[in-house]
Amino acid sequence: MKKEFxxxxxxxxxxxxxxxxxxxLAALLYQEKPRIVISDLTIIEMISALAKKVRTREIETTAFxxxxxxxxxxxxxxxxxxxxxxxxxxxxxLLKSVGLENGLRTLDSLQLASALVFSDFSTLSLFVASDxxxxxxxxxxxxxxxxx
Numbered sequence: 001m002k003k004e005f006x007x008x009x010x011x012x013x014x015x016x017x018x019x020x021x022x023x024x025l026a027a028l029l030y031q032e033k034p035r036i037v038i039s040d041l042t043i044i045e046m047i048s049a050l051a052k053k054v055r056t057r058e059i060e061t062t063a064f065x066x067x068x069x070x071x072x073x074x075x076x077x078x079x080x081x082x083x084x085x086x087x088x089x090x091x092x093x094l095l096k097s098v099g100l101e102n103g104l105r106t107l108d109s110l111q112l113a114s115a116l117v118f119s120d121f122s123t124l125s126l127f128v129a130s131d132x133x134x135x136x137x138x139x140x141x142x143x144x145x146x147x148x
Contacts, residue, residue, distance in 0.1 A: 008129035021148030
């Protein structure tokens, strides 16, 4: 059975803009060849993160357009989890539990809840994020994590 890795936007963006952790992620994906799982929120967050890189002059508009096109093409091969009421409820519960002590933010709680609900029905091999708070919360909840 193919491994399934849930990617938070904080890590996924590294595959479309080179930064610390990009090589590590690329090597992992080449070696493991997992099915990439994301929430539908990631699609919006990814474009926002790349647009911010244009505004902060980290990348040019042409690089933004190329990255967005590559991402949109890749998404066709990802498993995309729609954020429905069950996930929203779980995210709310996370904010009331691990969020109290760990600074879990709203969108991060939705990402983490998406991964947890997905893992209830499938075998999630790895939760990948580059944000310390969400990685800490995911670890506390028993997910295998990686923080490139």
